[in-house]
Amino acid sequence: MATLFQGVGAVTPFSASSSLDSNKLLLPSRKSLSISDSRGSIFVYRSDALNLKAATRKQDLLIPNAVATKGETSTSAKSGHELLLFEALREGLEEEMERDPRVCVMGEDVGHYGGSYKVTKGLAEKYGDLRVLDTPIAENSFTGMGIGAAMTGLRPIVEGMNMGFLLLAFNQISNNCGMLHYTSGGQFTIPIVIRGPGGVGRQLGAEHSQRLESYFQSIPGIQMVACSTPYNAKGLMKAAIRSENPVILFEHVLLYNLKERIPDEEYVLSLEEAEMVRPGEHVTILTYSRMRYHVMQAAKTLVNKGYDPEVIDIRSLKPFDLYTIGCSVKKTHRVLIVEECMRTGGIGASLTAAITENFHDYLDAPIVCLSSQDVPTPYAGTLEEWTVVQPAQIVSAVEQLCQ
Amino acid sequence: MALSRIASSTHASNLLKPLSAALSIRRVISSDSTDPLTIETSLPFISHKCDAPPRAVDTSASELFSFFRDMATMRRMEIAADSLYKAKLIRGFCHLYDGQEAVAIGMEAAITKKDAIITAYRDHCIFIGRGGTLLEVFGELMGRICGGSKGKGGSMHFYRKQTNFFGGHGIVGAQIPLGCGLAFAQRYSKEENVTFTLYGDGAANQGQLFEALNMAALWDLPAILVCENNHYGMGTAEWRAAKNPAYYKRGDYVPGLKVDGMDVLAVKQACKFAKEHALKNGPLILEMDTYRYHGHSMSDPGSTYRTRDEISGVRQERDPIERVRKLLLAHDIASEKELKDIEKQVRKDVDDAIAKAKECPMPDPSELFTNVYVKGLGVESFGADRKEVRATLP
Numbered sequence: 042m043a044t045l046f047q048g049v050g051a052v053t054p055f056s057a058s059s060s061l062d063s064n065k066l067l068l069p070s071r072k073s074l075s076i077s078d079s080r081g082s083i084f085v086y087r088s089d090a091l092n093l094k095a096a097t098r099k100q101d102l103l104i105p106n107a108v109a110t111k112g113e114t115s116t117s118a119k120s121g122h123e124l125l126l127f128e129a130l131r132e133g134l135e136e137e138m139e140r141d142p143r144v145c146v147m148g149e150d151v152g153h154y155g156g157s158y159k160v161t162k163g164l165a166e167k168y169g170d171l172r173v174l175d176t177p178i179a180e181n182s183f184t185g186m187g188i189g190a191a192m193t194g195l196r197p198i199v200e201g202m203n204m205g206f207l208l209l210a211f212n213q214i215s216n217n218c219g220m221l222h223y224t225s226g227g228q229f230t231i232p233i234v235i236r237g238p239g240g241v242g243r244q245l246g247a248e249h250s251q252r253l254e255s256y257f258q259s260i261p262g263i264q265m266v267a268c269s270t271p272y273n274a275k276g277l278m279k280a281a282i283r284s285e286n287p288v289i290l291f292e293h294v295l296l297y298n299l300k301e302r303i304p305d306e307e308y309v310l311s312l313e314e315a316e317m318v319r320p321g322e323h324v325t326i327l328t329y330s331r332m333r334y335h336v337m338q339a340a341k342t343l344v345n346k347g348y349d350p351e352v353i354d355i356r357s358l359k360p361f362d363l364y365t366i367g368c369s370v371k372k373t374h375r376v377l378i379v380e381e382c383m384r385t386g387g388i389g390a391s392l393t394a395a396i397t398e399n400f401h402d403y404l405d406a407p408i409v410c411l412s413s414q415d416v417p418t419p420y421a422g423t424l425e426e427w428t429v430v431q432p433a434q435i436v437s438a439v440e441q442l443c444q
Numbered sequence: 445m446a447l448s449r450i451a452s453s454t455h456a457s458n459l460l461k462p463l464s465a466a467l468s469i470r471r472v473i474s475s476d477s478t479d480p481l482t483i484e485t486s487l488p489f490i491s492h493k494c495d496a497p498p499r500a501v502d503t504s505a506s507e508l509f510s511f512f513r514d515m516a517t518m519r520r521m522e523i524a525a526d527s528l529y530k531a532k533l534i535r536g537f538c539h540l541y542d543g544q545e546a547v548a549i550g551m552e553a554a555i556t557k558k559d560a561i562i563t564a565y566r567d568h569c570i571f572i573g574r575g576g577t578l579l580e581v582f583g584e585l586m587g588r589i590c591g592g593s594k595g596k597g598g599s600m601h602f603y604r605k606q607t608n609f610f611g612g613h614g615i616v617g618a619q620i621p622l623g624c625g626l627a628f629a630q631r632y633s634k635e636e637n638v639t640f641t642l643y644g645d646g647a648a649n650q651g652q653l654f655e656a657l658n659m660a661a662l663w664d665l666p667a668i669l670v671c672e673n674n675h676y677g678m679g680t681a682e683w684r685a686a687k688n689p690a691y692y693k694r695g696d697y698v699p700g701l702k703v704d705g706m707d708v709l710a711v712k713q714a715c716k717f718a719k720e721h722a723l724k725n726g727p728l729i730l731e732m733d734t735y736r737y738h739g740h741s742m743s744d745p746g747s748t749y750r751t752r753d754e755i756s757g758v759r760q761e762r763d764p765i766e767r768v769r770k771l772l773l774a775h776d777i778a779s780e781k782e783l784k785d786i787e788k789q790v791r792k793d794v795d796d797a798i799a800k801a802k803e804c805p806m807p808d809p810s811e812l813f814t815n816v817y818v819k820g821l822g823v824e825s826f827g828a829d830r831k832e833v834r835a836t837l838p
Contacts, residue, residue, distance in 0.1 A: 145632065171632060177662070182621040182655035189562070189625020192610055195632060216615055217622060224601035225611065226593035227815040262816050285818035 121304045127297040129271035130160045133278035134198065136307065138168060141196065144282055147174040147183055148200030148237075157202050158238060158297050184210035184235065188217045188287075191233040196282060204239030204291065205251035218287045219262035234281045236290035240331055240381055241429050243295070247417035250425075254291055254358050255387040265358040266312055267291040267330045271301040273356060276310030284312060291358070293331045315362035317369075321351035324375040324439055327366060327392060329355045332379045332430060339435035348439060350377075358388055366392075367400055374405040375442050379430055384412040409438050475778050477505040483771065485710035492692050494699035494728070497717035501709040505777040507553065511708050512768045512783065515545040516790045518569040519765060521578060522738070524794050525568065525585060529742045533802070534585045537614075538599045541569040543706075543737040546764035547672055548573040550711025551640060555719060560630070562610040562623045563642035565600035566672075566736075570642070574609035576602065578797035588804035595807045596815070608637075617643060617650030620669070624656040627667035627727075638666040638722045640715070646677025648691045657727065661698050664726035668718045669695070671731045672705065678740040679749045692731035699725075705732030706762040735762065 124132070138144045146161055152175035155162035165173040176183040180201065187197040201207040207214065214235065221229050241250040254265055264286050268274035274292070281288035318333065319340060328336045333354045340350050351369055355362060370376055376396055378389040389410040396408055411430045418428055482500050489496035522542040528534045541548070544566070551561070552573045563570050568581055576592055584591025585599055592602050593612075600614040610626060613619040623641025630637050647653065648671050660667040671691040675682050682689045692700030699721070703714040711732065718728045735758045739746025746755070772778045 171663075174663075177655070177658055179655035179659065182624065182652050182659060185618065185621025185652065186625035186628055186656070186659065189610070189622035190629040190632070191625070192622070193560075193626055193629040195629045212615055212618055213621065217613070217618060221611075222818060223815045224593055224597040225603040225605075226591075226596055228593070228603050228605040229610075230818045264817070 121302045123300060123302045124271060125297065126268075126271045126274050126292075126299045126301075127158050127160050129275040129301075129303060130268075130278050130292070131162065131164070133275035134161065134282075135164065135167075137279055137282040138164065138172070141282075143194060144196045144198065145172045145174065145190075146198045146200065147176050147187055148198075149176055149178055149202045151175060151200050156200070158292075158294075161200070180206050180209040181213060185213040185217065187233050187235075188213055188221070188231055191231045191287075192221065192229045196232045196234075198234040198236060198282065201235065201237030203249055203251075203294075204237045204253045205248055207235065207237065207253060208251075208256070211256070214257065214263070214287075214289075215260045219260040222262055222286075230285045231287045232282075232285050233287045234278075234284075234290055235287070236278075236281075236292060238292045238294040238297070240291075240293040240295065241413070241418050241425065244420055244422055244425055245294070245418075246420050250418035252382045252387070252413070254289075255382045257289055258359050258388060258391060262287065263359065264288045264312055265291065266356055267293075267358055268356070269293070269296060269330050269333045269354055271299060272303045273310055273316060273354075275303060276308055277312065277356070279307075279309045280312045283309065288312065291330065295331055296334075313357045313360060313362055315365040316354040316356050317351075317365065318354050319350065319352040321349040321373070323349045323373060323443055324351065324377055325366070325369040325373045326350050326352045326377045326379060326435070326439070327355050328352065328379040329358065329388070330381060332381050335430060335432050336379050336435055339432035339439070342432065342436050343439055346436075346440075348443060350439060355392070361392060361395055363395060363399060366396065370396060370400045371403050374403055376404065376408045377435070377438055377442055378408065378410040378412075379435055380410070380412050381429060382412055383415050384410070385415050387412050406442055409442055411435065411438055475505055475509045475772075475782070477777075478507075480504055481508070481775065483709055485704065485713065486707050486767075487704040487710065489710070489714065490692070490702040492690075492695075492700040492702075492729075493697075494701065494721065496701065497713050499713075501713045503709060503712070505775070508768060508772055508775075508777060511549055511553070512765065512772060512778075513786055513790070514549050514573070515708070515765045515768065516787050517578070517793065518542070518545045518548065518572055520787075520790045520794045521568065521572065521581060524798060525582075526738065526742065528582070528585065528798065534599070534742075535587075536598055537565070538585070538742040539566040539740065540738040540742070541566050541736070543758070543763070544672060544674060544732075544734045545569055546708040546711050546767075547642075547670075547705050547732045547734055549764075550708040551670075551715045553708075553712040554715035555638070555640070557607040558635070559637045559719070560608040560610055560623075560626045560639040561642070562619050562626060562639065563612070564616065564619055564644060564647065565612070565614050566644075567600070567602045567612045571602040571604060571609060571612075574604050575607045576604055576609075578794060579800055582798050582801035583804050586801055586804075587806060588801055589807045589811070590801060590804040594811065594815075596811070617647040617652045619643065620647070620650070620653050620656045623669070624660050624665060624667055627660060627665035628663070631663070631665050636723060638668055638719050640668050640670055640718075642670045642672055644677065645671060645673040645675060645682045645689070645691060646680070646685065648673075648694065649677075649686055657695055657698055657729075660727040661695075666722040667727045668715075668722050669698075669727065669729045671729065672734055673731050674734050674736045676736075676740070676749065678744065681749065690731075692729050695727075695729040698727050698729055700729035700731065702731045702733065705734030706758075706764045706767065708764055708768060 150157055151161040152165035152173045184199050187199040190197050218231055221231055239253055266277050268277045281290050326336050336352055343350050351373055353369055378392055380389040382388045389412050393408045393410050414428045419425055481503050485499045488499055519542050522540045529538045548569045580592040584593055587595045589595050602612040620641055620643055623639050627639040673691055677685050692702045701714055704710045714730055718730055721728050
């Protein structure tokens with residue numbers, strides 16, 4: 042059952058089953074509801090770098106992989122379709138609602154209004170008011186309602202109009218969502234997805250620019266993922282809905298209008314996996330959500346200066362994909378974490394601790410963590426810029442790290 | 445009037461008893477008869493924005509008999525839990541339900557196991573009512589693996605999925621939105637079932653209650669909110685905590701009914717009425733006027749904020765088990781001796797369950813990590829600092 046991880050060297054062998062499986066997912070069926078047939082094979086796309094290091098891995102299976110960098114999908118570059126990130130989220134949501142009648146959405150203004158970021162646009166007309174439910178402004182209660190519905194087998198998706206509003210639902214998320222599976226001795230599963238935009242936007246003010254991943258990360262029993270591209274947004278949304286665990290999906294206010302070409306065929310990403318954005322040799326840069334773009338911008342400058350950074354989008358904030366991260370650390374021996382969370386108690390702080398505990402021997406330099414300043418996000422544009430990590434700071438941090 | 449009739453006939457039946465035993469007079473009603481019997485509730489229902497149900501309750505001899513047995517089991521179980529707690533076999537928080545048994549039993553009599561019940565932390569007896577066994581209760585209280593939640597929940601986390609008992613929640617009021625969610629799921633799947641969401645007079649001042657009420661009323665969810673008003677929110681009396689202690693009226697646009705929660709037949713009638721109402725018209729509030737003999741929990745003596753006279757007064761006049769006992773004796777459904785035998789049997793069952801639970805082992809250390817996550821998508825994950833197994837879709 043639960044095997045404790047002993048040390049760095051032990052690699053848990055990958056279960057050798059094919060992922061090219063045309064069977065539909067086995068889900069318990071309720072009396073009157075049945076799941077529609079899946080439309081074909083479901084592919085699990087994993088990040089690319091692991092294949093390059095095949096010699097060091099004990100795994101013996103081939104998985105079709107796609108490098109999920111912007112604009113580059115290996116198998117379906119020409120046949121895919123282009124869309125914006127919020128449309129990708131909507132596509133993933135719609136496909137899952139089509140597939141499983143137990144999937145429902147609830148949140149403020151998700152129905153008739155179409156969602157404040159248009160993620161649920163058109164869904165209420167298609168699926169009706171009960172399946173795409175406009176709730177009153179009562180976050181604690183409608184999150185609790187979603188959890189209660191999930192206890193009976195429904196698969197609700199609760200949308201917080203802004204992640205910061207979910208602080209009102211913290212009790213429900215922590216005690217009921219995270220812990221019910223445990224305290225009931227496994228009787229109840231809570232297959233809920235809680236999603237919403239967070240992060241620092243364009244001068245939205247302190248209360249609307251919060252990063253809740255740091256507050257939620259200690260809650261046992263939940264999974265947290267952060268999407269950053271249309272490709273991983275759709276894949277993570279589908280994976281989150283299909284997962285039996287409660288998943289919190291963190292989106293970012295400024296990333297909703299990113300455009301990318303994504304495959305036509307159905308795909309689901311793994312919730313616990315990190316994404317190799319740019320393989321490299323000199324330094325491992327770990328990042329997630331919007332900071333990925335700052336890092337990639339800095340990477341351009343760094344490449345011109347002769348550095349070769351390896352950029353990993355960790356995607357899974359809880360639990361961390363220590364396998365991918367570890368392989369990278371063993372290769373580069375230097376780590377830089379770039380995040381939008383606060384310095385104190387943020388995701389970077391936990392990640393620093395996790396890497397130090399597990400990969401200390403492989404580090405040539407102390408881990409550098411660049412986070413937002415521990416201040417409420419100011420309104421003034423210049424001040425807001427200084428709270429968040431900027432590409433110039435990333436470049437100088439890498440230069441210092443690689444000396 | 446009804447009470448005086450019962451009092452006189454009890455006296456009479458006490459006198460008659462040796463005579464009947466000697467002459468072997470056949471009893472008027474046997475204890476397993478299911479012939480309908482109509483008994484009036486002791487107090488009228490008080491309603492808010494709805495028509496009160498009639499005071500005449502349909503029951504039967506066998507039902508009354510089962511009420512007595514089940515309530516005696518619950519009472520004995522809670523007293524035994526008291527002693528176990530003092531013997532330090534039960535730790536942490538232990539909230540006892542003795543005095544309030546009529547609410548649990550009356551509710552069960554009016555509904556099916558397909559209807560859902562969710563309550564707060566005073567949940568041992570509701571768990572039994574929903575089909576839980578004494579062994580599971582004592583096992584869980586003592587933290588053994590034979591417990592209802594495998595020892596990982598404790599006193600405040602009893603659940604029983606197969607009979608739609610959704611717990612068992614520690615945070616005051618947090619179960620109310622969950623209850624609305626259960627009702628939402630029932631409406632979503634078009635089942636003809638209802639959800640009973642129980643909360644206390646202390647929780648009645650939570651904002652979550654009103655938020656949930658609003659949503660339930662807005663969407664006509666089949667939710668029945670039951671306020672178990674035992675008049676004390678831990679140490680604070682209801683008049684010191686609530687500006688308007690008429691909890692059945694506080695739903696405003698939601699109809700309400702005030703029920704004598706110590707009268708199991710009144711509870712049964714009210715719940716039956718509530719179920720019919722909720723399926724047609726949406727939510728309803730039931731206020732059960734009840735009382736707990738113990739303090740809020742085992743760490744509360746229960747006498748600093750109320751007098752011992754008050755407690756013993758309620759016990760003498762309104763005790764739910766005594767009321768059913770008197771009914772059984774008055775209608776000659778059972779004799780004193782039979783009832784005493786039942787109580788002896790119940791005591792023995794409880795002692796057996798405790799003995800069996802004591803022999804049960806504590807959970808294995810590896811159980812610490814089970815049930816944190818579900819194995820969905822083939823995932824096993826142990827947290828941020830442990831290796832996790834790769835995922836494959838089945």
